Amino acid sequence: MSEPERAATPENHQIVPRKDLDFQFDQVPKYWFGGDPFKTRFFDAMSMLFPEGEKFFIECVRDYRDQVSDPVMQEHIRDFIFQEGQHGMVHTRFNDRLKKQGIEVDAITQKNKEILAAYRRRTPKWFTLSLTTGGEHMTAIMAHNFLHRPEIFAEADHRMRAMYYWHAIEEIEHKAVAFDVLQKIAGANYFQRIAGLLWETFLFPFHVFLVMRHMLQVDGQSSWKTWIKGFWWLYGPGGLYMKLLPHYLTFYLPGFHPWRFGRMDAMRHWLDVYDKDGDPIAAGDTVARTFS
Amino acid sequence: MGMNDATVPFITLPNWIKAAGYCGFNINPIFSRYGVEADLLHLEDARIHVSTLNQLMAACVDAANTTGRGHHFPFILGETFTFEYLPEMETYINTSSSLRDAAKVLTWVHELISPFVDIQLEEDARSARMVLVYPPIGGLNDGSMANLPYTSESFFATLLKFTRMLVGQNTAIRLLRFRHPPPSYAHLYEEFFQVPVAFNQERDVMELDQELLDRPLLGAYPDLHQQAELLVQQRLARQPLWHGTAAQLHRLYQTNDALLAQTLEHIADRLNMHPRTLQRHLSQEGTSFGELQTEARLRAAVDALQHRRENLESLSERLGFSDRRSFTRAFKRWTGVSPSQYRHSLR
Incomplete structure (x- = not known):
């Protein structure tokens, strides 16, 4: 199975700042992913790491902002920061709900913040930008796959699906920003480019599992059976991570550019519906219906 | 772009008006004299020449002296300072879990409000120091901001105010060091700051106990704090670039x-x-x-x-x-x- 390949940045590409989105979190059930604690907490754990992660990405791109003379790239950076800021705020709102379920949101966020601050202090700027670029690649491949493989979110609550679809759309819109800054402004070579992604490939899932362990313990669901079944869902044949693998690997191709890979049709569909009445839930429902 | 053309943000304009009122004079004629246009609609983009800012400050110091209330304008400007037009910065500070956490605002102040002063946090096992550094960037290093006592006076007044607000009135601030020699009104310093003061020092420094940096604060409110920071980041992204x-x-x-x-x-x-x-x-x-x-x-x-x-x-x-x-x-x-x-x- 190979990824479809395309030429370059789409013409007249725009990154659109959207705000004031309502996903009705108060009506979402606790185990919103098919009633399954492992699957739900997998996404919840990522959600907990997002706000600090997004702040980190913003700062790492902003390091280079003043060296950018191209006005188009400047605008892309500004919109990238706006979108990441919105994601952070929406996820913070969702994470508030987790707090009410007894999850130690504040303590975990604080720990995450300290780890990321240490990277900012102790590693060179090109490396933190490389981490950002790697992180953006991971979110972009999740985004493309979530939108085009409706079976992934088939069991999920449709409001949560809407939130992840919205997040996915915006991740795709700005997927090349950090990459372009790393290549063109920081002048990174091949090894500097892949260093961040390699590092995160091992550390990011590890952090997610650590957070999940805490969550499942709070839930009283942390049995061996849950974990084994869950890992099978992620790493088994046809598992979530296995579905992402081909697209993941494209990053290591020499001459890779984010716009060379990834289907775009579901995204256009989402934009058509969203642009008509500004309802992200309706847009998500339509995409899920159309592509199933 | 010559050095006399350098401009800096003037989003603090409402703070000047407030401080003038507190000192007992009307700032309107002074603004008119130096051609400062007060326009709240475009406050975020308002900029002022460094030389004008210095003249303005000197004129306000004089005006405050003649009212008979005995206030020194830079002290009042610093003490009454609030982030009125940058509300998320104020929220960020007030929801901090520690003084160290709140200190992140210092880099944003440098970017959004005062490119001519960069406040850096240094620490060792016993003491923490907030140091005023005057970066020679964007044509501002003619020394005009750094050599006047007024800049350090008002910055320390603000720093002290926020520090005390966060960690308590009886905060163990150890010492304020100023680079300038004692001015004619030196006797007002200790009375105003309530802290030992030293002049003719190497750098402008506020020294406090190191343990204060990580003391947990009562106002900690992590999710609001996080959202406020994201809003600040969005604002920073809209800032015009440093030119030059x-x-x-x-x-x-x-x-x-x-x-x-x-x-x-x-x-x-x-x-x-x-x-x-x-x-x-x-x-x-x-x-x-x-x-x-x-x-x-x-x-x-x-x-x-x-x-x-x-x-x-x-x-x-x-x-x-x-x-x-x-x-x-x-x-x-x-x-x-x-x-x-x-x-x-x-x-």
């Missing part, structure tokens, strides 16, 4: 340590400029390549001494000093202590 060659060079050094040891020719090439052009631009902005390079090297040195274990030989070589002796000399001129003393004080 000096700013460009400064940023280049900040993102790439390895360039610190490079020659003028190499750097000019990196900026797509002829070396002569680079030198001409920098001199028009009132600075020079050597000055900016030294400043960047010393900042990198302070950072490395704080956070890395690198030995001094390799550090001085990496930063491009000809040998360890010249590094030590330059560092001592800048901070008042030698690199090894500095590192030792952090242990």
